[in-house]
Amino acid sequence: MNHMELMKCVLLLVFVSSVCEAVALPTCQWAHYKELSEKSKNLLERMGGQLPQKCLEGKNSSFPSFPKDVFIKAQNEDLVLVALETLSGVKNIFKNNHTLVKWESDSLALFRSLVFRQVRKLQECTGKKFQTAMEKPADSSTATLRSFFEKLEERLKEKEFSSCAWEIVRTELQGGLEELQTVLESKN
Numbered sequence: 001m002n003h004m005e006l007m008k009c010v011l012l013l014v015f016v017s018s019v020c021e022a023v024a025l026p027t028c029q030w031a032h033y034k035e036l037s038e039k040s041k042n043l044l045e046r047m048g049g050q051l052p053q054k055c056l057e058g059k060n061s062s063f064p065s066f067p068k069d070v071f072i073k074a075q076n077e078d079l080v081l082v083a084l085e086t087l088s089g090v091k092n093i094f095k096n097n098h099t100l101v102k103w104e105s106d107s108l109a110l111f112r113s114l115v116f117r118q119v120r121k122l123q124e125c126t127g128k129k130f131q132t133a134m135e136k137p138a139d140s141s142t143a144t145l146r147s148f149f150e151k152l153e154e155r156l157k158e159k160e161f162s163s164c165a166w167e168i169v170r171t172e173l174q175g176g177l178e179e180l181q182t183v184l185e186s187k188n
């Protein structure tokens with residue numbers, strides 16, 4: 001097989017598999033997210049290891065803690081919105097400058113692409129519902145999450161994206177993703 005034929009073959013495979021994915025996977029099935037979510041949670045854990053001792057001092061002072069009860073509080077039909085708010089927040093935080101922190105770059109890249117995929121899928125799955133999330137009262141889980149991510153990013157900026165600041169952010173988000181995973185595990 002020459003080079004051109006090989007390319008065509010690869011392109012065809014990519015096309016067929018994306019069509020299959022679109023047809024065969026109803027976008028709101030939790031089973032699919034469980035797997036993605038488990039993978040991304042593990043990557044986040046793996047890319048940095050334990051929170052370094054020197055970073056612990058700053059932890060209690062100014063960084064907000066992940067609001068742990070948001071997933072429990074979310075009604076069944078809201079869970080998808082709360083998950084979307086969480087993953088969008090994670091996606092946006094990781095757009096910030098992380099040159100000062102030494103994370104394993106392959107894990108980081110894979111983590112970001114998985115989160116990106118989850119956000120896109122959840123957006124497809126929520127469609128119109130996402131709009132209504134914007135009109136929720138201020139004490140809703142999505143509003144709580146939005147304010148958490150805003151504060152988190154503010155602190156990160158204040159600390160000038162130091163490696164400790166990033167490690168604290170990573171630890172907080174890891175806790176959040178673990179909570180989400182626990183709730184997803186209980187879904188069919």
Ligand SMILES: *[C@@H]1O[C@H](CO)[C@@H](O)[C@H](O)[C@H]1NC(C)=O
Binds near residue numbers: 057060061062
């Ligand atoms: C953080 O925790 C340490 C040890 O528990 C405590 O001594 C310190 O005052 C705390 N810092 C803030 C800003 O609360």
Ligand SMILES: *[C@@H]1O[C@H](CO)[C@@H](O)[C@H](O)[C@H]1NC(C)=O
Binds near residue numbers: 097098099100
């Ligand atoms: C990221 O931060 C580093 C270190 O502070 C800086 O040298 C670099 O220019 C920054 N990169 C961007 C894209 O802002």
